[in-house]
Amino acid sequence: MSNFMQQALFLAAKGRLKVAPNPMVGCIIERDGEIVGQGWHKGPGQPHAEIEALKEAGIKAQQANVYVNLEPCCHYGRTPPCVDALIKAQVKSVHIPFIDPNPLVNGQGAIKLKEAGIEVYIGEEEKAARQLNEVFLYYITNKRPYVIAKWAMSLDGKMATDNGHAKWISSAESRDQVQQIRREVSAILVGSKTVINDDPELIVRITYRQPLRIILDSSGNIPLEARILNPNLLGKTLIATTEKSPLIWQEKLLERGIEILICPANKEQKVDIVYLVNELGKREISSLLVEGGREVLASFFAEKLINKIYTYIAPKLIGKIANMQNAAQLIYEQHNLGQDMLITAKPVWNE
Numbered sequence: 001m002s003n004f005m006q007q008a009l010f011l012a013a014k015g016r017l018k019v020a021p022n023p024m025v026g027c028i029i030e031r032d033g034e035i036v037g038q039g040w041h042k043g044p045g046q047p048h049a050e051i052e053a054l055k056e057a058g059i060k061a062q063q064a065n066v067y068v069n070l071e072p073c074c075h076y077g078r079t080p081p082c083v084d085a086l087i088k089a090q091v092k093s094v095h096i097p098f099i100d101p102n103p104l105v106n107g108q109g110a111i112k113l114k115e116a117g118i119e120v121y122i123g124e125e126e127k128a129a130r131q132l133n134e135v136f137l138y139y140i141t142n143k144r145p146y147v148i149a150k151w152a153m154s155l156d157g158k159m160a161t162d163n164g165h166a167k168w169i170s171s172a173e174s175r176d177q178v179q180q181i182r183r184e185v186s187a188i189l190v191g192s193k194t195v196i197n198d199d200p201e202l203i204v205r206i207t208y209r210q211p212l213r214i215i216l217d218s219s220g221n222i223p224l225e226a227r228i229l230n231p232n233l234l235g236k237t238l239i240a241t242t243e244k245s246p247l248i249w250q251e252k253l254l255e256r257g258i259e260i261l262i263c264p265a266n267k268e269q270k271v272d273i274v275y276l277v278n279e280l281g282k283r284e285i286s287s288l289l290v291e292g293g294r295e296v297l298a299s300f301f302a303e304k305l306i307n308k309i310y311t312y313i314a315p316k317l318i319g320k321i322a323n324m325q326n327a328a329q330l331i332y333e334q335h336n337l338g339q340d341m342l343i344t345a346k347p348v349w350n351e
């Protein structure tokens, strides 16, 4: 590792699956070229990285240089301000990659440090630091979750067979990667048709916490026997619906501990998803994975709510088959052609 800021970023990344809606923050305290303290933020309510590092450095923090990948806070949040602790410890300098756009900080941390006679350096590893906390920076600036759209499709552009069968278009490797994405987000959203056709549980394997499961069901169509409504599932399920859904259906879901969020309806009498994502922002949902189906994805595109896309293209032809297992396998090659991705393929027809 070539410099102290890179080491702070490395420490910060340890919090990847734990800190949401907080940022990932790491801190290195260096004196005379030697690291005397290090720390990283482990999650909401836990000490900030600077506090952890100062604790380890003890008296050696005096006249030391502090490298932290986010501007130290100057406000009382879930924990007291780090700026005060840095001033009290009499550090010599504080290095940060950029000014935290969080309205509660936004340069005030740096100003307070300078006023106390501490040197402040801004700009080291800015690009990598912004990249690491891309989700947090979007969330704190826009007050709504960073939205990731994900879908898998066949070579003939289908996301399911005509009768809605979609297990499995993509490979086991792709599905493992989707598990990894699910582990990193605060919430996962699917439409009612996906629940009706695929009956998913949307459970994340091997994780610290289950993301909130959200079902878009404007009219109350999902059957009560759907697996995702099982009250014994780990984590929480929320159904975003409108006043159109039957009250008796709502009551049955509430009895199972499932939350019902009545949202305003848009022109098409569907859940107003702009309202929904803003509501999720208020609940400190900093990232959302939208898994489909097609109509749900289209509505998120239409409202320009998508920040990132993962598309898995499987070398399969669905055509008019009823079951994914009958999809013809293809021998294929990939090429880049201008801006296009060209795939040439030869079907291997089953007998």
Ligand SMILES: [Zn+2]
Binding pocket: 048, 050, 072, 073, 080, 081, 082, 083
């Ligand atoms: Zn802090």
